[in-house]
């Protein structure tokens with residue numbers, strides 16, 4: 001974030017989402033599910049949002065597109081192409097400048113034939129051609145056009161959703177866990193398409209719980225935990241543990257097969273049981289009393305971190321000072 005001077009396609013700052021709910025009868029409570037979340041996507045970038053189930057990834061996608069449930073309220077700012085994305089503007093860009101590959105195949109309209117949905121009702125020759133090419137690419141028979149969603153398998157539906165997103169001429173694609181259930185070669189193809197789309201100067205927000213996949217295709221990784229961003233890192237930071245910033249990101253790193261599958265005890269807290277201060281506190285090896293206070297997001301080595309224990313730079317700087325000290329003493 002701090003070390004990039006590129007143009008922002010998407011910039012989200014201090015986003016919070018909460019749900020109004022009734023607790024025992026008429027007592028209305030506000031359930032915060034996303035708190036002070038920051039994410040940005042620049043020109044030409046694939047930014048992967050990783051985090052376990054329930055960390056708020058889909059809600060982030062829905063907040064950007066203005067499709068949160070009626071009892072949700074939203075705070076913070078979302079900028080798209082440097083312009084404030086109001087609820088009105090979200091309606092205008094949805095499915096056009098911003099395309100969503102939804103997590104659930106239930107987003108397909110059950111009463112509308114697939115082709116009509118993919119083309120968004122457009123029958124012009126150019127659009128027909130483009131749809132045919134996408135179907136070929138994703139191994140969908142041309143007859144798929146005339147099927148209803150219930151006649152398609154789960155894997156087919158995923159490929160239909162992907163074709164729909166790539167069909168228009170979006171500036172930003174938000175892909176919410178787009179590949180589970182897809183054959184590996186087709187999932188790879190989808191990632192190549194996202195790469196090409198980004199290389200043309202566009203942006204992709206790739207939501208996934210698969211960190212390996214994220215590291216393969218993305219430029220930057222945003223790590224979610226219990227409804228907030230705990231770290232924003234470059235993919236190259238995942239080359240070694242020392243380059244990573246947050247204890248949770250380090251735990252994710254250690255849990256990767258290539259790094260020895262080492263897991264940590266405990267689980268992500270449910271939104272109703274969030275701890276005071278740092279959301280990762282109860283599972284953190286570095287936890288101390290100060291962690292129960294407010295934890296601001298800080299910029300550290302061209303990334304961000306929400307941890308008061310993370311050191312600015314423990315390679316060059318401090319080393320140099322220590323050396324100077326030794327010399328002075330001798």
Ligand SMILES: Nc1ncnc2c1ncn2[C@@H]1O[C@H](COP(=O)(O)OP(=O)(O)O)[C@@H](O)[C@H]1O
Nearest residue numbers: 019033052053054055056057058059060069271
């Ligand atoms: N309509 C809703 N009302 C109340 N809580 C919700 C609602 N939708 C989602 N949540 C809660 O918000 C949290 C984040 O959900 P979600 O964004 O779907 O997670 P993810 O996509 O990362 O798995 C979860 O704890 C979930 O239970």
Ligand SMILES: [Mg+2]
Nearest residue numbers: 057058059103
């Ligand atoms: Mg989700």
